[in-house]
Amino acid sequence: MILSMTGFGRSEGFFDGKKITIDLKSLNSKTFDLNIKIPHRYKEKEFEIRKSLNDSLMRGKIDCYINIENTEAKNNIIINNEIVQDYIQQLKAISTEDSEIEFLKIAMKLPESVTVQKDDLNDEEWNYVDNLLKEALQKFTDFRSVEGNILQEELSRNIKSIEENLEQVLQYEDIRLDAVKERYRKTLKEFDNIDETRFYQEMAYYAEKLDIAEEKVRLSQHLKYYQEVMETETLNGKKLGFISQEIGREINTLGSKANHAEIQKLVVMMKDDLEKIKEQTLNVL
Structure with missing residues (x-):
């Protein structure tokens, strides 16, 4: 299954006359980019907070906000x-x-x-804050999982759409080669003493040049591999990105060899689905 790089998690609690709120949110990023805003009271624990977030969140542009609000009048x-x-x-x-x-x-x-009077941070308060952080992280991860399920359904639909369009190519393959042969025959009628052997040699050359069998096989394999990685591997965003690039290469080659209006239309629809896949894959952790 996949996880979305977009996430949000919030936890709140009260400790010794203070309301403590922790917010975590993230957006797309190729690397782990962490921004922390915490009260001066917890500055000594910033390294521990960063390590905990780094170990848990892996990738994304992460914002962590910890806020303290005094709920009791205290005079120090x-x-x-x-x-x-x-x-x-x-x-x-x-x-x-x-x-x-x-x-x-x-x-x-x-x-x-x-x-x-100096009010030092004690172990009891820090343990409470640390538990709040773990709670926010769990909610954040749950959010990523829910968003990931939605992403996976959408990606699967786009992959299926490309597969269906690829299957539609088959009905036009023989027609396009026959059209090429007929076009050459009409052209050659204008000349005398045509070498039939040379004609069929040329047709064999163009038939091989326009053959898209390998492209179809490779494209089909890439589509199946994308679906397999999406369903069986975690933290697979970068890998899915690489596979989508390979899908794009095969679709482009298919288009350049098509030499048929209906196949070109199918290629355009495949490219449209692929652009959606690439855009959505950027949001996969």
Whole structure:
């Protein structure tokens, strides 16, 4: 089965007065291209987050957003009362004013009057965030799987369409060769003393030149191989891309040898289906 390179996964949770949200989304890319936006609080774990995403997602243009929203009013500022009081007493000693409010305003701006309590990331919170990340990854993978099933159905329809058009070519093969023979006979009637042996030699040459048997066989094999890889292998996007290129070569050669209007029409329809296949294959992981 195939997986789509497009994906989305979100997980949410609450920990110690914080709402934590993790969003994962991806678009087509030939390589693994990861963009992470995380709060400063989790910066020390960025390497672990990148490794986890790299190991799980393999390929695609990935965006990972981790957001924190405080749900409880918390004050991590501590006023150092003893230091502030000491500042006020010293200000009183050197001032003729007697305004407690003014002294307090000045004291609060002086060094060490206020301390910001540092809230370090602990193992319990990180384990919680790590589990949220795993949940987002699982939802992301499930999304890729669902999208992959839709892609596979569409690709199978296009492959089947090319096979049906290829089968239609058979009915015109003998007709086109007879048309070539008749065209040459009409042309040669204008000349005298025609060498019949040479005529049939030339016809054999053109019949071989216009023969499309090998192209039909190879194209049929490539179509079957594409379907087989799509159904039995995982992470097969690049391989399917290579096979679609081979399909294109055979269709082009078939068109150049066709020498018949109806076969050319069938070739055009095959090319149209192939373009859809190539476009969709770019989205296969």
